[in-house]
Amino acid sequence: xxxxxxxxxxxxxxxxxxxxxxxxxxxxxxxxxxxxxxxxxxxxxxxxxxxxxxxxxxxxxxxxxxxxxxxxxxxxxxxxxxxxxxxxxxxxxxxxxxxxxxxxxxxxxxxxxxxxxxxxxxxxxxxxxxxxxxxxxxxxxxxxxxxxxxxxxxxxxxxxxxxxxxxxxxxxxxxxxxxxxxxxxxxxxxxxxxxxxxxxxxxxxxxxxxxxxxxxxxxxxxxxxxxxxxxxxxxxxxxxxxxxxxxxxxxxxxxxxxxxxxxxxxxxxxxxxxxxxxxxxxxxxxxxxxxxxxxxxxxxxxxxxxxxxxxxxxxxxxxxxxxxxxxxxxxxxxxxxxxxxxxxxxxxxxxxxxx
Amino acid sequence: xxxxxxxxxxxxxxxxxxxxxxxxxxxxxxxxxxxxxxxxxxxxxxxxxxxxxxxxxxxxxxxxxxxxxxxxxxxxxxxxxxxxxxxxxxxxxxxxxxxxxxxxxxxxxxxxxxxxxxxxxxxxxxxxxxxxxxxxxxxxxxxxxxxxxxxxxxxxxxxxxxxxxxxxxxxxxxxxxxxxxxxxxxxxxxxxxxxxxxxxxxxxxxxxxxxxxxxxxxxxxxxxxxxxxxxxxxxxxxxxxxxxxxxxxxxxxxxxxxxxxxxxxxxxxxxxxxxxxxxxxxxxxxxxxxxxxxxxxxxxxxxxxxxxxxxxxxxxxxxxxxxxxxxxxxxxxxxxxxxxxxxxxxxxxxxxxxxxxxxxxxxxxxxxxxxxxxxxxxxxxxxxxxxxxxxxxxxxxxxxxxxxxxxxxxxxxxxxxxxxxxxxxxxxxxxxxxxxxxxxxxxxxxxxxxxxxxxxxxxxxxxxxxxxxxxxxxxxxxxxxxxxxxxxxxxxxxxxxxxxxxxxxxxx
Numbered sequence: 001x002x003x004x005x006x007x008x009x010x011x012x013x014x015x016x017x018x019x020x021x022x023x024x025x026x027x028x029x030x031x032x033x034x035x036x037x038x039x040x041x042x043x044x045x046x047x048x049x050x051x052x053x054x055x056x057x058x059x060x061x062x063x064x065x066x067x068x069x070x071x072x073x074x075x076x077x078x079x080x081x082x083x084x085x086x087x088x089x090x091x092x093x094x095x096x097x098x099x100x101x102x103x104x105x106x107x108x109x110x111x112x113x114x115x116x117x118x119x120x121x122x123x124x125x126x127x128x129x130x131x132x133x134x135x136x137x138x139x140x141x142x143x144x145x146x147x148x149x150x151x152x153x154x155x156x157x158x159x160x161x162x163x164x165x166x167x168x169x170x171x172x173x174x175x176x177x178x179x180x181x182x183x184x185x186x187x188x189x190x191x192x193x194x195x196x197x198x199x200x201x202x203x204x205x206x207x208x209x210x211x212x213x214x215x216x217x218x219x220x221x222x223x224x225x226x227x228x229x230x231x232x233x234x235x236x237x238x239x240x241x242x243x244x245x246x247x248x249x250x251x252x253x254x255x256x257x258x259x260x261x262x263x264x265x266x267x268x269x270x271x272x273x274x275x276x277x278x279x280x281x282x283x284x285x286x287x288x289x290x291x292x293x294x295x296x297x298x299x300x301x302x303x304x305x306x307x308x309x310x311x312x313x314x315x316x317x318x319x320x321x322x323x324x325x326x327x328x329x330x331x332x333x334x335x336x337x338x339x340x341x342x343x344x345x346x347x348x349x350x351x352x353x354x355x
Numbered sequence: 356x357x358x359x360x361x362x363x364x365x366x367x368x369x370x371x372x373x374x375x376x377x378x379x380x381x382x383x384x385x386x387x388x389x390x391x392x393x394x395x396x397x398x399x400x401x402x403x404x405x406x407x408x409x410x411x412x413x414x415x416x417x418x419x420x421x422x423x424x425x426x427x428x429x430x431x432x433x434x435x436x437x438x439x440x441x442x443x444x445x446x447x448x449x450x451x452x453x454x455x456x457x458x459x460x461x462x463x464x465x466x467x468x469x470x471x472x473x474x475x476x477x478x479x480x481x482x483x484x485x486x487x488x489x490x491x492x493x494x495x496x497x498x499x500x501x502x503x504x505x506x507x508x509x510x511x512x513x514x515x516x517x518x519x520x521x522x523x524x525x526x527x528x529x530x531x532x533x534x535x536x537x538x539x540x541x542x543x544x545x546x547x548x549x550x551x552x553x554x555x556x557x558x559x560x561x562x563x564x565x566x567x568x569x570x571x572x573x574x575x576x577x578x579x580x581x582x583x584x585x586x587x588x589x590x591x592x593x594x595x596x597x598x599x600x601x602x603x604x605x606x607x608x609x610x611x612x613x614x615x616x617x618x619x620x621x622x623x624x625x626x627x628x629x630x631x632x633x634x635x636x637x638x639x640x641x642x643x644x645x646x647x648x649x650x651x652x653x654x655x656x657x658x659x660x661x662x663x664x665x666x667x668x669x670x671x672x673x674x675x676x677x678x679x680x681x682x683x684x685x686x687x688x689x690x691x692x693x694x695x696x697x698x699x700x701x702x703x704x705x706x707x708x709x710x711x712x713x714x715x716x717x718x719x720x721x722x723x724x725x726x727x728x729x730x731x732x733x734x735x736x737x738x739x740x741x742x743x744x745x746x747x748x749x750x751x752x753x754x755x756x757x758x759x760x761x762x763x764x765x766x767x768x769x770x771x772x773x774x775x776x777x778x779x780x781x782x783x784x785x786x787x788x789x790x791x792x793x794x795x796x797x798x799x800x801x802x803x804x805x806x807x808x809x810x811x812x813x814x815x816x817x818x819x820x821x822x823x824x825x826x827x828x829x830x831x832x833x834x835x836x837x838x839x840x841x842x843x844x845x846x847x848x849x850x851x852x853x854x855x856x857x858x859x860x861x862x863x
Contacts, residue, residue, distance in 0.1 A: 122721055151722040182723050260717075316747050318555040328555035329835075333850040340810070340817040340853075348705055348712020349575060349748030350556045 005033045006082045007066070013101040014069050014201045015056050017048045020213075023100040030083050030093070030100070076175055076202055079104045087111055095220035095246045099199035102217075105175060106195035110168055115221045116143035116282070117243070119236045120153015120228030124261050127314070127353040128253060129156035130345035132228040134355060136160030138279035142288040144168060146222050148214070149183055153228045153236065158186060167194035168221065172214035174204040215239040216246075223286065224249035226276060230264025237264045240273070249285065251276045296341055301326060301334050306343055306354060314353035358445035361458050361487070362438035363478040364430055367644060367691030368605050370481030374424040375438040375459075377446040382418035390423030393431045393643075402463045403440045410467035410514045415447040429688060431643045434472040437461035437491065440514055441521075452521035458482050459517075461493040467514040471495025473611035476604050476618075479503050491517055498617025499608060501533040502601070537594035537620050544621060546586040549762040553747055557584050560744040560855055562766050565591050566773035567834030568788030570677065570699040570739060572662070574857060575746030576713040581660075581702040584746065588656045588700055589622040590763035593771050599654045602694060606646050606653055623655030623697075629664040633672045638684045638693055647684075649676050650693035662701040663731040670736055673699070677739045680791075699740065703732075713748040729858060734823070741790055741827045743858040773837040789834045794826075801829045807849045814853040828852045 002010065012018055012026070012035060025043060026035045037044075037057065045053045059065040073080065081087045081102040089111050092098050104111075118136050120129070132153065136145055137160040144166040147157040154169075161167040169190050175198065178184045190196050199217060200210070215235060219225055219242035227250065230236035240250050250273040255262025269275050276282060280290040298306060304324055309315060317335070321328045335352055338344040344352045357378045363370040386400055407414045421439060423430050438459040444450040460478065462470040475496040482490070483506055490508045492500060497510035508530040511517050519525040548558055557573060564571040565588060573581045595603070603619045613619070627636060627648040634640070638647035649657055659665060676682040680696040705711035706725040711718040720728075737743070774788070780800060781787040792800070803811065811828065814820065820828075829844070832852040836844045 155722075180723050182726055316553075318553040318747060321555050329559050329851060330847070332556060332559070332854045333847040336814070336850040336854045337810075340813045340850075342817065346854075348718075348745060349579075350745050351712065351748065 002080065002082070003084065005084050006080070008035065009082045009084065009100050010073075010080050011060055011066055011069060013199070015059070016201065016204060017052050017056065020097045020099050020199060022047065024097050027100075030098070033084060072202065073103075077105060078175060078202070079108050081108060081111065089115070089221055091223075092217070092220045095216055095242075097216070098220065099217060102197050102199060103175065103201065104195060104197050105191045106193075107165070108195065110144045110166065110195045111221075113144040113166065114142065114223060115146050115168065116224055116226070117146040117218050117222035117239065118157040118226040118228060119147055119218065119239045120156060121230050121234045121236050121261060121264075122150050122152035123231070124152045124156070124229035125259070126347045127345045127355065128229055128261075129153070130342075131253070131355055132156040133160035134342060135226075135276070135279045137163070139282060140164040140166045141291075142283055142286065146170060146218050148172070148218065149179070149187060150235075151180055151183060155183065155186065157228065158190065162189065162193065165193045169194065169196050170214055170218050170221070171196060171198040171200070172210040173206040174198060174200045174202040176202040177205050179206040211235060212238050216242045219243035219248055220246055222248060224251060224282070226251040226282065227265055227268055227273070228253055229261045230268070231260055232263045232267075234264050237268070240268055249274065251282055253277070301330070302338055305331065305334050306338060309344055309352060309354035314347060314351055317350045317352070356446050356448060358442050360438045360442040360445070360454055361456070362435055362460060363458060363482055364428055365432070365474045365478060365609060366428075366689070367693060368477045368609060370478040371428060372482070372485065373428070373430065373435075375435065375442045376422045376424060377439075377442040378420045379415055379446045380418045380420070384416050384418065386419045388421045388423075390426045391429045392423060393429060395433050396423070396430050396435050399433065399436045399439055399463075402436050402465060403443065405465040406436070406463040406467040406514050407440055407443065409465060410518070412444060412449055412518070413447070415443065419443065419446075432472065432474070433462035434460045434474070436463035437469065437514070437517065441517065444518065450518060450521060452523070454521065456487060457489045457491060458487050459491050461491070463514060469493035469495075469511060469513055469517075474609045475499045476601070476608040479506065479508070480601065480605065491520070496617070497530045498615065499604070499613060500617070501530050502535055502597075502618055504532060535597040535600055535618065535620075537596075537600065544586070544590045546583070546590055547763045548587045548591065548766055549760045551580060551583055551587065552760060554580060554584060557744055557746045558761075558766075560742050561588055562591065562770060563831060563834050563838065563855075564588070564698060564700075564742050566770045566838055567741075567777070567830065568698065568790040569741035569831060569834065570790070571701070571742040571744065572740045572858065573700065573702045573744055573746055574705045576711070576716070576748050577704060577709045579746050579748060581746055582658075585656070585658045585700045585702060586624065587763060588698060589624050591766045591770055592622050593767065593774060595620065595622060595654065603654050606650050606693065610646050610651060612651070623652050624658060625652040625655065626658045626660060629659070629661050631665070631669060633669050636669060637672050637676065637682050638691075639686065644684050644686055644688070644691045646693045647682070649673065649682060649695040649697060652697040653694045655697055657697045657699050659699070659701040662703040663728060667731075667733070671733065674735055674739065701740065705745065712745060737858060738823055738827070741831050742855045744855050745857050769838055772840065773834065776837045776840065789830050789837065792830055792833075797826060797829060801833050801844060803829070803844060803849070806846055807844060810846055810849050811853070814850075818853065818856065820853070820856055824856050828856065831855060
């Protein structure tokens with residue numbers, strides 16, 4: 001099922017000591033289909049050390065190692081998409097140090113779809129997350145969405161795309177691990193309904209710097225990146241930087257002053273990122289026709305409450321009850337209905353905000 | 356000569372008749388007490404000896420044998436002093452009056468005075484049920500005894516008085532009957548919903564909780580008035596009936612925590628600290644089994660502040676009593692059942708730093724931390740808490756001041772109406788509240804229209820509710836419908852009920 005060239009590449013990618021950069025050098029930027037140990041051996045020895053290099057060489061030639069590796073990959077139901085495979089996204093080949101092998105779980109065909117990335121930081125505001133879910137859900141009409149697996153922003157993105165199954169989650173570690181652990185269930189559901197991708201062999205644990213490396217794949221796979229939330233120093237900003245480097249468009253949600261989780265987004269807009277408040281802003285850019293879902297007709301009370309929340313951004317139930325002169329218990333029911341239909345979002349402490 | 360005097364032992368809240376038999380023989384001077392007396396009863400020998408001597412009576416210098424029958428029941432407490440003394444006086448021929456059918460209870464001081472003892476009320480009630488109607492008790496317990504009809508209770512000050520009563524030398528009036536009057540809410544409780552400004556959602560939730568007997572969890576940042584809200588619960592509960600008051604008083608009498616009044620007129624509000632142990636919460640003890648906090652909260656409120664701070668073991672021990680409304684405490688000496696029918700009100704911070712949802716401070720916790728903090732409370736326990744409400748994240752200071760808030764009295768009236776509806780509905784199934792409905796009753800009384808079913812389904816999807824929230828939401832919706840005096844559960848009732856589910860959500 002894998003060609004000889006692919007097999008060699010997978011074996012080389014399985015050595016934890018060899019990074020994407022090493023493989024790029026070894027294959028001369030993947031213009032060659034065979035590793036040139038003669039020419040680049042000295043570079044590798046300098047980089048990884050002679051002992052490791054010798055071990056790599058001997059394992060590379062070992063049939064036993066090879067069998068063990070492919071058995072392990074098969075046992076985990078992993079599909080390997082190598083840079084030599086026709087399934088490998090063309091766009092990804094053109095970034096700096098493209099991954100040699102993508103270890104995949106799920107629907108590999110999604111890689112052929114039009115891809116768009118959406119990322120957010122872990123600490124994000126509730127209403128932004130809800131808005132993000134809504135926007136992403138509309139984007140799935142045109143794109144398959146690429147993101148990570150962190151809680152907060154990424155989870156909200158997954159939430160929006162999960163239903164359509166058009167979701168690719170890029171991990172920064174191997175399939176034997178889950179990080180953050182709370183998202184184990186979520187990860188499983190993406191494996192079943194979408195696609196999970198990583199450049200690391202199953203045994204690689206989560207390491208801090210791998211997350212930044214991973215971001216180049218998120219940006220590289222996609223035609224554009226939406227930054228939902230980002231603090232001043234945020235992984236989401238790093239993804240945006242990779243996107244700029246790879247020549248992809250960057251989009252960002254705007255924030256009002258004084259919100260730390262939005263400072264990065266505002267900075268991106270200042271630097272020329274496209275400002276996004278609804279899915280239309282992105283779809284227009286790529287020439288898709290935007291067809292909004294037909295909203296339900298609201299009742300008189302619902303209109304009153306929704307308009308109030310729109311005007312003030314967010315309000316406590318007891319304040320609204322007084323200002324709108326609706327008894328609290330009625331107001332609670334109205335707000336619940338609006339929440340179910342995605343007009344408002346409930347923040348902590350009985351505060352609601354319009355979407 | 357042999358004498359027999361009747362007294363009572365307490366087994367949990369049940370009184371058991373005890374015969375105090377004294378035999379005085381010629382022989383070596385001795386004073387033996389048999390029949391499984393505990394330390395306090397053994398020591399009574401010395402008190403009885405001095406009390407008799409100091410009451411201008413004579414303590415026999417012979418071989419005295421006292422037996423407490425039944426001999427296999429452990430006798431605890433100091434209330435055997437009086438029956439012992441009377442029994443010795445009779446056996447030594449200093450007292451010849453008829454004592455048949457009279458129950459003697461009381462502790463003696465060395466000077467012969469009678470001291471108040473614990474557990475008088477449950478003994479009186481059990482004894483009356485067993486056909487005893489005449490009692491001699493310490494004067495200090497007279498209030499407690501004044502609510503039992505059809506009894507003749509003499510509350511006396513000293514052993515001398517008891518002898519005078521029996522010989523007829525002096526006349527004493529029996530304790531006068533008093534009629535029961537429940538405490539009128541607010542003034543006496545010192546709390547009132549009118550004092551809490553804002554917090555409309557939480558107050559509404561309290562109203563629903565009390566109306567349907569639901570347990571409630573209040574979550575909110577520190578200093579937002581959670582405790583103050585909890586203290587309002589007893590003020591909106593219906594007044595105690597006499598039967599309820601007697602039941603509660605029995606427990607408090609055994610625990611020895613009765614006030615001067617002698618009867619509990621206010622619904623209990625118990626606040627055990629989070630260092631409480633399982634035994635202090637559920638009841639227990641070595642020889643005498645004491646009721647725990649959950650029984651002391653019977654017919655009232657058990658308030659657990661900072662719920663996640665309690666040890667897991669303590670919290671899990673609440674599960675069975677929350678379900679059965681009684682607790683059976685089993686010890687080597689036997690098992691005792693105490694009632695434990697209370698509304699559980701718990702409070703907690705929404706996250707480790709406490710600021711999640713605060714209007715002023717930003718929460719510094721990651722979603723994972725918040726999730727971990729909340730998961731300290733186990734699913735099965737949360738299952739028994741029908742209402743999970745967030746309080747407004749506003750400072751207490753902003754809440755005080757001018758306002759025209761509803762008073763407890765007004766809310767109480769609505770609660771009473773809703774309870775009347777439930778009494779009518781469950782009249783063939785014993786006294787029951789919506790919260791106690793089982794699967795069968797849910798099917799029978801909480802049928803949902805297709806519209807409601809659809810809304811509920813949509814709510815589950817939109818709000819990420821866990822499956823086990825379903826029956827809870829329906830029960831709460833039933834209570835909301837009862838408050839609105841609606842026969843059917845309507846869409847608005849379901850919608851309101853779904854909003855009291857903050858901690859059911861799979862997601863933060």
